[in-house]
Amino acid sequence: MPIRQLSETMINQIAAGEVIERPASVVKELVENALDAGASRVEISTAGGGLNLIRVTDDGSGIPEQELALAIARHCTSKLSDDVHDIRSLGFRGEALPSIGSVARLSIRSRTASGDSAAEIGIDGGRVLPVKPAAANRGTTVEVRDLFFTTPARLKFMKGERAESSATSDVVKRIAIAFPAVRFTLAGADRSTLELPATSDTPEGRLARVAQVMGKDFPENAIAIDAMRDGVHLAGHVSIPSYTRANALQQYAYVNGRPVRDKLITGAIRGAFADVLPRDRHAVTVLFLSLDPSTVDVNVHPAKADVRFRDPGLVRGLIVGAIREALAGAGIRAATTGAAGMMAAFRPGAAPYSHPGPANGHRSYEAAYHASGSGGFDPLRSAQRPLDMGEARPHRNGFADNEQAAFDTGPLASADARAGTAEPAEPLLGMVLGAARAQVHENYIVAQTRDSLVIVDQHAAHERLVYEALKNALHSRAVPSQMLLLPEIVDLPEEDAERLAMHSQTLAKFGLGLERFGPGAVAVRETPSMLGETNVQQLVRDLADEIADNDTVETLKERLDRIAATMACHGSVRSGRLLKAEEMNALLRQMEATPGSGTCNHGRPTYIELKLADIERLFGRR
Ligand code: ADP
Ligand code: MG
Secondary structure (H helix, E strand, O other), rough: OOOOOEEEEHHHHHHHHHHHHHHHHHHHHHHHHHHOOOOOOOEEEEEEHHHEEEEEEOOOOOOHHHHHHHHHOOOOOOOOOOOOOOOOOOOOOOHHHHHHHHHHHEEEEOOOOOOOOOOEEEEOOOOEEEEEEEEOOOOOEEEEEEOOOOOHHHHOOOHHHHHHHHHHHHHHHHHHHHHOOOOOEEEEOOOOOOEEEOHHHOOOHHHHHHHHHHHHHHHOOEEEEEEEEEEEEEEEEEOOOEEEEEHHHHHEEEEEEEOOOHHHHHHHHHHOOOOOOOOOEOOOOEEEEEEEHHHHOOOOOOOOOEEOOOOHHHHHHHHHHHHHHHHHHHOOOOOOOHHHHHHHOOOOOOOOOOOOOHHHOOOOOOOOOOOOOOOOOOOOHHHHOOOOOOOOOOOOOOOOOOHHHHHHHOHHHHOOHHHHHOOHHHHHHHOOOOEEEEEEOOEEEEOOOOOHHHHHHHHHHHHHHHHHHHHHHHHHHHHHEEEEEEEEEOOOOOOHHHHHHHHHHHHOOOOOOOEOOOOEEEEEEEHHHHHHOOOHHHHHHHHHHHHHHHOOOOHHHHHHHHHHHHHHHHHHHOOOOOOOHHHHHHHHHHHHHHOOEEEEOOOOOOEEEEEEEHHHHOOOOO
């Protein structure tokens, strides 16, 4: 076949193949257009999962009658001046409307503020219909019928009405989070109506919109993030470690207001939560990155959901650092999961309690606790000699000697009654985790605060403390390394070898000693002792990949953290060990002082707090 120029319609259909994957992509493009037009109301309705009909109405600027034909012509846009690196609108490629028009029946009815009437244009499977007068208020209504009627092959890939409807809801929710001041409605016979009243473009307004979209559980179980580094600003919310999901779908990320699905951001979130969440759980996050538009490329894919950062290491570092700091700042707050469910289970006639699991999160949340206690107990040492310092230590935290004596006379399991009679000193009651009163079933510390009862899982708690201490030790000084008898040579592409060499100083700090070995190889002379016998080849390759992707060496740090976690698990006080009152109190104080101690290394809560008020209600006293 001779070479020939493709027809306009075929060019558009090819573009549609990339831009318009399914009905939700049409909705995304049309809603983006409405928002770019400055709309304050966007109404969407669909029929047949969007395959029969998609209609988007806005109250934005409208399109002048004489520009209607241009709007549906390829490569025509009102949004790009002459710098493709300075994009401040959601659209800029000028191909959504012609692409949609080539695979469906599209009509646009529009009226500008200055226009005294509306006009309408249509395009039917690529065939442009003449402009004609119409009746409409200011703004634009775009209707798309019979999507993919010109491309039956694409139609076969659709997943069914229900799945397409829900993909559309996801798209609308995702974008609505970034535009809190805009009112969105999504309706149709094929769905239940979604209504998102306008809030405002303030931190409170944004959080209120997040609550509309994600449910008010999330804000109640989230910590605010607000950090700035080298001109990049990160704001938003992340869930506390006991509020998680089984997949990463509830992670919303925005770059300069544009919803994105970005590997770097997802990876950074995973890294930030690596040691507070189990492998198979995911944090819930809403993160907004703002940076100079010229330092991020949004023109990576026609669907505009991918981005490339000029300095990926900076962005990753900012996200990981800000989230970790926020989690640490939230202290031991993350721990009342299950309390609500437990109370419900106690209620007479209630169904047997089954743990709701972290996925369900929980409702009642106390104000942020800020750890203030100071136990003298050194979990690092206790890895070898768990909590075994009772006699040797001076009494502290207000425990009077005679009260101590009561505990010291025998194992606590038999001392419950006596513990109950001795009134704990007032200051202890004011602490977040209160005063230890008893140990039951050889693993649960029962403590009392002024207005609640606290139950601590001593094994989980201690494991976390040991882990935090190990990690601190690990990252505050150089990680001990072991020399390899023979250096291990790892063959790599030259760029990878070069990248590794550039990071060799950081790697050495983590105990990995390597250097260039000819153009396409590195020689590894030392490995972190903690890793033991390790697959050096694999480790070095993973690191090279990560440096290429993100310009960091987090992988090694995360691996070492994971080993610290395993060591902590094995070195921690087992359930079944009897504790003295002062040992229990030391553990509680140490928990209060240790960020992240509200959950164990596996993401389970280390303690549960039952409010006295709830207990009283349980007994019908209130
Ligand atoms: P892009 O959004 O990349 O510019 P589109 O094909 O989506 O390309 O839209 C083409 C042009 O049509 C836009 O640049 C804009 O001028 C106009 N337009 C589309 N939808 C609307 C709308 N809802 N309100 C006002 N103008 C619109
Ligand atoms: Mg557009």
